[in-house]
Amino acid sequence: MPQTEFVADPCRFYEILLDERLKDINVIYVSDEMVQVNYRYIETYVENHYNTNIFVALYTTANARMRLYEQLNRLDKYVMYLDTDSIVYSDNGKNTIPHSDMLAEWTDELDGGYIQKWVATGPKSYHYVTNTGKVVTKVKGFTLHHKNALKINGAAMEKLIDSEIRCVSVQDNQITRDPETKELINKILTKRFSFGFDKRVITQDYDTKPYGYAY
Structure with missing residues (x-):
């Protein structure tokens, strides 16, 4: 710091x-x-801070990863997206993950609903629509206020995936402090949103394989 x-x-x-x-x-x-x-x-x-315990932190993180990998191994090809503590998957009626509100158990973030449409362009960048009409769009590094949401949305993500467009540019006002004069300055910052999946190799049928996989 x-x-x-x-x-x-x-x-x-x-x-x-x-x-x-x-x-x-x-x-x-x-x-x-x-x-x-x-x-x-x-x-x-x-x-280290006096109330920091690295061993408890390591155990908690490792245990959470083991729980995540356990479900990924069970769901296999039905996994559509995953993060450090969440999984989006296709439910075939037999692979439903048990969930509850108890500590160390999986929770249902859709409150009993299900996703009808899912689009993802990379880690922490996704859009989905549920059966109840709920629409969620999240993109790492971008504030999706009304102006930005008109450009960065599910339709734009689909075009990025289909290579119809290369990127989406948005402009935001950013307040910064001049390090010398200490005055607050309002700057216009241009940011570009693009397809950013580089964790695995994407095949022609939109499946993914790990790097080094023998086809």
Whole structure:
């Protein structure tokens, strides 16, 4: 995490410059008697928080991954999309995943409904419509307010997948702070949304195979 200090003492200034625990040191002159120093700690020297337990964290994460892989192995080709803690799959009536509201159990995010239409262009970028008419569109890195949602939606995702278009460009106002003057600046930022699936090899029938798979 970046750190910032306003330094007026020359001794403290040289302490920061010569500190082997620090990296990415950046100096900004504020006045004739003061400078702003930005820096980061090298990961080796980052102190763990007093209430952090790395072993509990590792066990919890590993156990969750085992539960995920267990279901992926059982569902096999019926898996349509997955994330670190969720699975979207085609239910054939025999492979339904049991769910409940208990801790460490799978939960139903559709409240008993089901997805009628599903489109995904990459990790954390998807669009779906349920049998109740609920429409959900999520794209990592983009805020889908009304203006952006007119361009980034299910129809656009389908065109990206079918290679009818290469990308979708949107513009957003972004408020940033000038590091020297400390003034807030309103900038127009252009971002491009495109098909970004590179985890596996896509075959001609839209199936996917792992890299190195022998066809």
